[in-house]
Amino acid sequence: MSAILLGVLPVFAVIALGWALKASKFITEDHWPAIERITYFVFYPGFLMPAVWKADFSALSAGPLALGTIGGMATVALAVLLAKPLIRIPNAAYTSVFQGSLRWNTFVFLPLVAVVYGPEGAGLGAMIMGALIPAINVVCVLVMSRWGEGQSGGLKPALMGLVRNPVLWGCGVGALFNVLHVPRLEAVMSSLELLSHAALALGLVVAGAGLNFAYVRRRQLLIASVSAVKLLVLPVLMWGFCRLAGGDQTAQGIALLVGSAPGAAASYVLARQMGGDAPLMAGIVAFTTAASLLTIPALLIVFHLP
Numbered sequence: 001m002s003a004i005l006l007g008v009l010p011v012f013a014v015i016a017l018g019w020a021l022k023a024s025k026f027i028t029e030d031h032w033p034a035i036e037r038i039t040y041f042v043f044y045p046g047f048l049m050p051a052v053w054k055a056d057f058s059a060l061s062a063g064p065l066a067l068g069t070i071g072g073m074a075t076v077a078l079a080v081l082l083a084k085p086l087i088r089i090p091n092a093a094y095t096s097v098f099q100g101s102l103r104w105n106t107f108v109f110l111p112l113v114a115v116v117y118g119p120e121g122a123g124l125g126a127m128i129m130g131a132l133i134p135a136i137n138v139v140c141v142l143v144m145s146r147w148g149e150g151q152s153g154g155l156k157p158a159l160m161g162l163v164r165n166p167v168l169w170g171c172g173v174g175a176l177f178n179v180l181h182v183p184r185l186e187a188v189m190s191s192l193e194l195l196s197h198a199a200l201a202l203g204l205v206v207a208g209a210g211l212n213f214a215y216v217r218r219r220q221l222l223i224a225s226v227s228a229v230k231l232l233v234l235p236v237l238m239w240g241f242c243r244l245a246g247g248d249q250t251a252q253g254i255a256l257l258v259g260s261a262p263g264a265a266a267s268y269v270l271a272r273q274m275g276g277d278a279p280l281m282a283g284i285v286a287f288t289t290a291a292s293l294l295t296i297p298a299l300l301i302v303f304h305l306p
Helices: 002-023 029-054 062-082 091-102 106-147 155-163 166-179 186-209 216-244 249-260 266-273 278-302
Strands: none
Touching: 002 106, 002 186, 002 278, 029 106, 029 166, 029 186, 062 091, 062 106, 062 216, 062 249, 091 106, 091 216, 091 266, 091 278, 106 166, 106 186, 106 249, 106 266, 106 278, 216 249, 216 278, 249 278, 266 278
C-alpha cells in the first residue's frame, strides 16, 4: 500500500502545483497556451515514440489489454446511449455526460503508468493510447454532432484533427520502428529520454492548470454520478474484460489505470466547439481529477495491483 501511495502522490502533487501556478497568476494567462502547445506537439511525441519503440508487446499481454480496454469502453458507451431517454437533461448537457463517462486524461495516465509499472508498462500504455484515442474521439464527435447545439455533422473536421494528432504520430512512428526492428542509437535515445522527462513533468503541470472547480457546486449530483461511472465502473469493467481475456497482472493493472484516469481537458474544448455544455464538462474534469487521487490508489489496493 505504501509503495502505491508513494508512486501516486507525487503525480498529484505536480498537478496541484500546476493549479497553484495558474490560480496565483505566477504564470500569466497569456503564457499557458504556448506551454500547452510545446508540451502536446513536441515533448509528448518525444515520450511516446521511444516508449512504443522499446516495448515488448507480447511479453506484456498487449492483446488482452486491448480487448479489455476496448470492451469496457464499448460497454459504457452503449449503456450511456441506451440510458439517454432516462437522463432528463438538455441535449447539450447529455453530450458532456457522454464525454465525461469515457474520455481520459493522458497527461495524468502516462506518468502514473510509468511510475507504477516502469518503462515497459509505459510502452504498453502508449500503445493502448494509440489504439483508443482515435476510437473515443470519433464516437464522441458523432454524439456531439447528433445532440450538440447547432450541429449538423462534424465528422470530417474530427477525422482531419486525428490525422494531425501528435499523440497518434508519436505512437505510430514508434510502433513502425518496433515492428521493423530499427536499431536504437544511444545518442538518439538519450535525446528522446530528455524529452520524455519534460513531457511527464509539464504534462502534469498543464493538467493542473486546466482545472476549474467553479461549476462543481451547481450540478453536484450530476457531476458526482458521471464521475462514479468514469472512476469506478469503467475501470472495473476494463480490468474484468482484460482478466477474462487472459491478461497478466501488468496488463490488468494498466487496464485499471486507463479506466480510472480522470476526465480529459480536451473534452472541454470539444464541448465549446460543438455545442456541448462546456461549464458542466469543466466541472466533470475538475471533480474527476480531484477524486481520482483517492480512487486510483484504492482500486490498485483492492485489486492487489501491482
